[in-house]
Amino acid sequence: xxxxxxxxxxSKSFPGVKANDEIxxxxxxxxxxxxxxxxxxxxxxxxxxxxxxxxxDFGSIKIFDNEVNFSSPKDAISEGIGMVHQHFMLADNLxxxxxxxxxxxxxxxxxxxxxxxxxxINEITEKYSMPLNTQSMIDELGVGEKQRxxxxxxxxxxxxxxxxxxxxxxxxxxxxxxxxxxxxxxxxSGVTIIFISHKLDEVLEIADxxxxxxxxxxxxxxxxxxxxxxxxxxxxxxxxxxxPPKREKNFTQDKSLTIKNLTAETDNGRRAFxxxxxxxxxxxxxGIAGVEGNGQRELAESILGVYPIESGEIILGETTINDxxxxxxxxxxxxxxxxxxQSQGLLMDVSLSENVILGKQSSTKYKSRxxxxxxxxxxxxxxxxxxxxxxxxxxxxxxxxALSGGNQQKFVVGREIENKPSLLIASxxxxxxxxxxxxxxxxxxxxxxxxxxxxxxxxxxxxxxxxLSDRIYVIYEGNxxxxxxxxxxxxxxxxxxxxxxxx
Amino acid sequence: MKLSLKLxxxxxxxxxxxxxxxxxxxxxxxxxxxxxxxxxIMYDYGKTGKSIVSILNRSVPLYISAVAVAVGFKMGxxxxxxxxxxxxxxxxxxxxxxxxxxxxFLHITLIIFVAVISSAFWAAIAGYLxxxxxxxxxxxxxxxxYIGTGIIAYLLANIFFEKVELSTTAPQTDxxxxxxxxxxxxxxxxxxDLPNLHGFIIGAVFIGILYYWIVWKTSLxxxxxxxxxxxxxxxxxxxxxxxxxxxxxMISGAFAGFIGIAPLTGYFFKYTTDFPSGLxxxxxxxxxxxxxxxxxxxxxxxxxxxxxxxxxxxxxKDVPKEIExxxxxxxVLTVVVAYEVVKRYVTNRQIKEASKVVAND
Ligand SMILES: Nc1ncnc2c1ncn2[C@@H]1O[C@H](COP(=O)(O)OP(=O)(O)O)[C@@H](O)[C@H]1O
Ligand SMILES: [Mg+2]
Numbered sequence: 074x075x076x077x078x079x080x081x082x083x084s085k086s087f088p089g090v091k092a093n094d095e096i097x098x099x100x101x102x103x104x105x106x107x108x109x110x111x112x113x114x115x116x117x118x119x120x121x122x123x124x125x126x127x128x129x130d131f132g133s134i135k136i137f138d139n140e141v142n143f144s145s146p147k148d149a150i151s152e153g154i155g156m157v158h159q160h161f162m163l164a165d166n167l168x169x170x171x172x173x174x175x176x177x178x179x180x181x182x183x184x185x186x187x188x189x190x191x192x193x194i195n196e197i198t199e200k201y202s203m204p205l206n207t208q209s210m211i212d213e214l215g216v217g218e219k220q221r222x223x224x225x226x227x228x229x230x231x232x233x234x235x236x237x238x239x240x241x242x243x244x245x246x247x248x249x250x251x252x253x254x255x256x257x258x259x260x261x262s263g264v265t266i267i268f269i270s271h272k273l274d275e276v277l278e279i280a281d282x283x284x285x286x287x288x289x290x291x292x293x294x295x296x297x298x299x300x301x302x303x304x305x306x307x308x309x310x311x312x313x314x315x316x317p318p319k320r321e322k323n324f325t326q327d328k329s330l331t332i333k334n335l336t337a338e339t340d341n342g343r344r345a346f347x348x349x350x351x352x353x354x355x356x357x358x359x360g361i362a363g364v365e366g367n368g369q370r371e372l373a374e375s376i377l378g379v380y381p382i383e384s385g386e387i388i389l390g391e392t393t394i395n396d397x398x399x400x401x402x403x404x405x406x407x408x409x410x411x412x413x414x415q416s417q418g419l420l421m422d423v424s425l426s427e428n429v430i431l432g433k434q435s436s437t438k439y440k441s442r443x444x445x446x447x448x449x450x451x452x453x454x455x456x457x458x459x460x461x462x463x464x465x466x467x468x469x470x471x472x473x474x475a476l477s478g479g480n481q482q483k484f485v486v487g488r489e490i491e492n493k494p495s496l497l498i499a500s501x502x503x504x505x506x507x508x509x510x511x512x513x514x515x516x517x518x519x520x521x522x523x524x525x526x527x528x529x530x531x532x533x534x535x536x537x538x539x540x541l542s543d544r545i546y547v548i549y550e551g552n553x554x555x556x557x558x559x560x561x562x563x564x565x566x567x568x569x570x571x572x573x574x575x576x
Numbered sequence: 577m578k579l580s581l582k583l584x585x586x587x588x589x590x591x592x593x594x595x596x597x598x599x600x601x602x603x604x605x606x607x608x609x610x611x612x613x614x615x616x617i618m619y620d621y622g623k624t625g626k627s628i629v630s631i632l633n634r635s636v637p638l639y640i641s642a643v644a645v646a647v648g649f650k651m652g653x654x655x656x657x658x659x660x661x662x663x664x665x666x667x668x669x670x671x672x673x674x675x676x677x678x679x680x681f682l683h684i685t686l687i688i689f690v691a692v693i694s695s696a697f698w699a700a701i702a703g704y705l706x707x708x709x710x711x712x713x714x715x716x717x718x719x720x721x722y723i724g725t726g727i728i729a730y731l732l733a734n735i736f737f738e739k740v741e742l743s744t745t746a747p748q749t750d751x752x753x754x755x756x757x758x759x760x761x762x763x764x765x766x767x768x769d770l771p772n773l774h775g776f777i778i779g780a781v782f783i784g785i786l787y788y789w790i791v792w793k794t795s796l797x798x799x800x801x802x803x804x805x806x807x808x809x810x811x812x813x814x815x816x817x818x819x820x821x822x823x824x825x826m827i828s829g830a831f832a833g834f835i836g837i838a839p840l841t842g843y844f845f846k847y848t849t850d851f852p853s854g855l856x857x858x859x860x861x862x863x864x865x866x867x868x869x870x871x872x873x874x875x876x877x878x879x880x881x882x883x884x885x886x887x888x889x890x891x892x893k894d895v896p897k898e899i900e901x902x903x904x905x906x907x908v909l910t911v912v913v914a915y916e917v918v919k920r921y922v923t924n925r926q927i928k929e930a931s932k933v934v935a936n937d
Contacts, residue, residue, distance in 0.1 A: 088924065090931055379811055400814030409812060417812050420805040427798075432813040434798040444794045467929045475926035 075137060077102040077234055077265040078123070083132035085118055092118040094289040096132070100282075105256060105266045107280035107297070109273065109309055111507040113477065114286040116269050120236050123267075124156040125149035136234070155232030157223045159239045165212035170194065172211055173226045197228050201258050217248035221255065234265045241275055245364060246535070246568035253279050271309075271508070273302050285309055310508050322543050324356035328390065329496045329527025330376070335385030337371055337551070345371035346551040349385070353496065353527040358518070360530045360542030360559070362567045368551035369531045370412060373498050376529070377409050378402050390495055403432055408494035410486055412501040412531070418485040419473040426469040429455035429488050438492075454491065462487030463513055479510030486514050490521050497521065498529045503537060515541060535564040549573050588918040589865075589872070592910035593879075599910075600903045609895050617893055622886035629771045634881035636780045636838045637852065639874055641859025643787045644831035646868035648713075650791050651824045652804040657702055657717030658832045659856025660724025665695035666836030667728050667749070670847035671736045673840075674750035683755040687841065692833035698724060699829025703822035713825070721856075732847065748848035758841040774842035783834055784870040790827070800824055832856070861904070865911055880904060 078100040085093040092115045100106045108116050121127040123134065125143030134141050136152045143149050146156070163172050174190050191207055198205050203221055211219065220240060227235060237256075241249050256266055256279060270276050276283055277297055285292040285308040292308045331352040337345040346368035353359045363369045374380035376387055378399040387394050394402050403409075409432075411417035419428055430439045430451050439447050455469040462483045466476055473481060486502060499518065503511040518541060522528055532538045538545055539559045547555040547570040555570045569575040601611040621627060641658055648655035655661075669691035678686060702720055705711040733747040760772035767773065791797040799820055802810035811817055839852050862880060866873030887900030 088928055377812065398814065398816060399811070400816070403814050411809075411812055416806060417808045420802055420809055422805055423801075430798060431802060431809065434795050434802070435814065440795040444796065446793060446795055446798055465930070465933045467926075467933055471930055472923065472926050474923065475930040477931070480930075 075102045076100065076135070077137060078267075079135040079138075080119075080123070081133050081135075083119065083122060083129050083134070085115075085122060085127065085129050091289045093122070093129070096286075096291045098284060098291060098294070100265060100267065102137075102265050103260060103263050104281040105260050105268055105279055107268045107270060107276035107283045108286060109269075109271055109276055109283060109305065110286035111271060111310060111509070112479070112505065113507060114309075115289040116286055117238055119286070120156065120238055120267065120269065123149070124154060124236060150230050150232070153231060153233035154236065155227030155230060155234070156236040156238065157220065157227060157240060159242060161219050161223055163211045163219055163222060165210070167211055168207065169205060169209050169211065169214075169222055170207040172222055173207075173229055194225065194229060197225060201228070201255065201262060201264075203255050203258070215248070216243050217251055220244070220248075220252065224255070228259075228264075232264070234267070235259065236267045236269075238269045239271075240268070241270060241272060245572055246564045247572060247574070249275065273305050273309075277302060277305075322357070323523070324354040324527075324543065325525070327355045328388070329353045329355045329357070330390075330529065331386075331388040332376070333386040333388070335372070335375065335387065336383050337368070337375060338381040338383045344383075344551055345380070346375075346548070349553060351546060351553065353529060355495070355527050356522055356525045357543045358522050358528040358530055358541050360532065360538040360545040361548055362532075362535060362538050362545055362571055363548035364571050365533060367548050367571075369548050370500065372548070373409075373500050373529065373531055376402075376498060377407065400435055404436055406493075406495035408432075408489035408492050408497045410489050410497070410499040410502050412504070414478075414481050414485050419481060421474040422472055424470050424472055425459065425464075425466060425476075425484060426452045426455040428473050428484065429458055429469075432488070433492060458484060458487035458491055461491070462517065477507075479506035482506050483510050483513060486517060490517060490526075494526065496527045496529070498531075500531045501533060502530070503532075503534065535567050538567070539564070547571055549576075588914040589875075589911055592914040593907060595910045595914075596903060596907040599906050600899065603902060604895075604899060607896070607899075609899075614890070614893075614895050614899070617889055617895075618883075618886035621889040622882050625770050627885050629767075629773050631878060631881040631885050632777060633772075633774050633838070633842070634884065635874070635877040636774065636777050637835045637855050638858055638862055638881060639780050639877035640783055640831060640834045641855045642862035642866060642873040642877060643783055643859075643870070644828050644835065644856075645859045645863040646866075646873060647787065647791065647800075647828040647831060648824060649863055649868050650797075650804050651800040651820065652807070653821065653824055653828070654714045655699065655702070655717055655825065655828045655832075656714055656860070657699060657720045657724075657856070658828070658835070658859055659853070660721040660728075661695040661698045661829045661832040662691075662835035662856055663728055663851070663853065664698045664724050665691035665693075665833040666840055666851060667731060667736075667847045668694045669836070670749045670752065670840055671731075673752050673756045674846070677753065678755060680755040683753075684758060684841065687752075687756055688834070688837055691836060691840075692830045695833030696826045696829040699825045699832065700822060703825030706825075707818040707821050713821075732849070736847075746849060749846045752841065752845045756841060757845060758837075760842070772843070774838050776838040776842060779834065779837065783831065784874060787831065788870045796823070835859075861908055865908055867911075867915055879907070 076099055078098065080096055080098040083093050083096040096119060110116050118127065122129045125146045125148050136154065141152055167175065170187060170191055173194055194207055203225060205221055205225060214222070224235065240252060244252065260266060268276065268280060280297045282294055283297050283300065283305065284294040285305065287309060332349055335349040336347050349372060351359065361369050371380045375382045378397065389402065389405055389407060392405065394405060397405065415421060420431060430446065433439050434446065439451055441447055452469060458464065459466060459469060464480050464484045464487065466480060476484070482503070489497060502518065503514050518528060530538065530541055539562050542559050545557045545559055545562055546553045547557065547567060549571060554576055604611040604614055622631070641662065644658045645655055669687045672690050673683065673687040676686070698720065702713050702716040705716045706713050736749045737747045758775040761775050761777070762770065762772055765773070791800060799810060799815040802813060803815055803817065803820055807817065835855055840847070844851060858880070862873055862876040865876030883900050883904055887897045890897040890899065
């Protein structure tokens with residue numbers, strides 16, 4: 074077998090971090106090679122070097138036994154390397170065909186011979202059995218289909234080596250299995266695939282070999298058929314893989330939140346959600362599963378009072394809070410972890426010791442009789458959040474923007490829980506953060522629940538939903554279409570309700 | 577670490593002013609003037625006792641105007657309408673102040689009260705338009721400046737002027753009686769042989785403290801700053817954007833009401849067509865120079881007043897005095913750039929330190 078890729082001693086430093094530290098990696102032609110590692114392990118950096126987007130500080134790259142020296146992705150493409158980024162770079166108002174040929178600098182493109190390209194593209198889609206209607210507009214496509222366009226775009230440029238950076242992060246389970254089928258076909262046709270992920274089940278399923286990265290270092294490369302998930306997890310994080318703790322249900326009969334017939338105001342002729350009914354007991358976690366954009370975000374925001382409702386009732390504990398301002402709702406015991414910590418949960422250019430005040434600036438907790446903010450109290454409490462939630466920071470004077478995503482999130486979660494709410498709404502509480510921070514947040518949410526807190530959990534991470542919730546509702550096009558017991562739920566079952574396949 | 581960060585922040589304006597002088601030197605050199613000589617003339621003239629009093633007197637309304645602008649800036653609101661807000665307040669308080677007879681303390685209090693209330697009201701219109709009709713405050717405040725100027729001209733010529741018993745053709749309000757005038761500090765400080773140092777300079781100090789307290793120390797100020805930093809996060813934290821916008825415009829306008837007090841009760845004693853104007857716009861410059869900081873803006877106001885004052889001598893020495901306007905603009909630009917550079921430096925350092933903490937365990 075030939076070596077498609079041979080990396081030796083690749084090192085790359087950014088100010089303050091060694092993103093890649095003497096990486097040695099060999100990848101056989103025609104295999105699927107997975108690279109796993111926590112967020113920040115250096116996976117993307119390594120791939121960007123391989124794709125010519127970044128220049129390594131040291132080390133050499135051999136592609137099919139040729140030493141190469143890329144100064145831009147163009148060079149990489151001409152050596153047969155293609156990369157699909159996590160965030161698609163497609164323009165909505167182009168057709169599939171146009172998107173694929175866009176930006177090619179073949180001289181013949183001066184005369185846009187679309188029909189000729191169309192045949193070439195159809196050849197590719199047939200060869201790799203990846204059906205695609207070249208006439209569709211991009212904005213009509215689902216996420217999985219857009220990804221397929223990106224892959225074909227890369228293949229069309231002659232890629233023999235395909236890099237996929239966290240391709241499954243945006244997909245529901247059904248789309249994932251479709252992608253995997255496509256990848257297997259590609260592999261059978263001789264394409265070499267590098268597959269980046271931090272989901273161990275996935276890489277075990279799809280990869281031939283798995284390389285583990287941690288803290289910028291290449292820890293090991295193992296055979297996917299023999300390695301166990303636990304071993305991989307240990308290599309990845311140096312400790313056991315955290316699973317969301319499944320617990321005995323032990324909630325009381327006192328209501329933390331009751332929602333009756335809640336209907337959103339129409340916005341551009343459509344309602345974000347309609348006729349929602351459910352309740353959360355104290356000490357209970359109720360999860361909401363749904364593909365992004367099906368009304369779950371608006372539902373959470375309407376409970377906080379920042380999204381307008383048309384009718385229905387929101388009852389916090391025993392009190393109807395429909396007419397209360399957001400401030401008064403927070404004052405009555407509502408805490409909120411927003412889905413976007415950076416724009417909704419933190420003041421990025423402000424210190425942690427002031428950020429701890431956010432949400433309680435008008436409560437007696439931080440407001441004195443003379444309207445003064447109690448900065449001493451804030452400083453003390455921010456330190457408590459930093460200690461109790463293991464926020465890694467030089468101190469509470471550090472600006473929020475200086476922290477890593479996981480530490481920012483731990484701070485937000487810590488602040489909201491330490492405010493001792495009676496209801497916590499947690500929107501995507503662990504999205505895009507490292508496993509360490511994730512397991513800490515899971516534990517803290519569980520502890521708070523055991524202490525009698527009612528939690529509304531909205532998450533795109535189905536394992537998280539199943540592991541943490543006492544009850545799960547699936548929301549689809551603004552309606553609760555299914556209630557499930559997490560004991561009987563799997564990501565596949567949830568996925569089929571989320572996509573409307575099952576009702 | 578904290579101290580050295582503060583130090584770097586302080587270095588920014590110093591560095592900017594050095595660069596600005598450098599650029600001005602080159603400019604003077606290019607137009608064939610002796611730079612050293614020019615600066616020396618300006619400095620010598622600017623440091624005379626007469627000049628110092630004049631500089632301080634000029635700084636007072638300029639500083640207050642900067643404070644008014646800064647209140648908006650801290651929340652991300654651009655109140656370009658400080659100009660018509662203070663003129664409106666000055667006119668109405670001048671007219672009313674001349675029409676009543678009261679003991680001195682009450683009289684002065686009334687004048688200030690009327691100025692502040694009418695300016696705040698005028699500013700509130702822009703806040704209301706933004707909240708209810710979605711009109712951006714830059715557009716509405718600029719338009720309100722035009723409308724306000726028109727209203728002021730009308731009121732002055734047609735309503736207040738007829739009551740004036742003086743035999744003059746220039747529209748103006750009646751002179752304020754002695755009880756409505758704020759005394760100078762000269763007697764109190766034992767200054768002789770110099771022009772009057774206006775008493776309202778003490779008012780300006782209190783306004784600076786009040787501004788600092790509201791914006792940095794109170795719960796309302798936290799809401800303002802939070803909204804300025806991230807409108808969404810502020811909203812999610814319970815700040816009411818509509819209420820805050822109107823409130824911030826009114827506070828900004830209320831501060832604007834103080835701008836006219838020193839000229840009115842200190843040396844004009846009436847509102848005329850040549851009552852000092854343009855202070856509202858100059859305040860924007862000073863707020864930028866001082867980065868909305870109460871002390872920074874005070875230094876900025878004094879610096880600009882110094883440049884303006886010392887430029888007066890240039891004409892006599894046949895140096896084009898436009899050089900002073902250019903220097904002003906260059907200083908503001910370099911300060912803005914220097915702060916941006918320092919901000920980036922501080923941010924990067926914080927990120928580095930934070931990533932070290934993570935890497936070390
Ligand atoms: N352009 C950059 N500038 C500075 N630091 C960076 C840059 N890109 C990545 N890093 C840092 O390098 C490390 C590795 O990042 P990355 O390769 O994106 O990790 P992964 O893809 O495994 O999550 C992280 O600590 C990240 O903050
Ligand atoms: Mg990455």
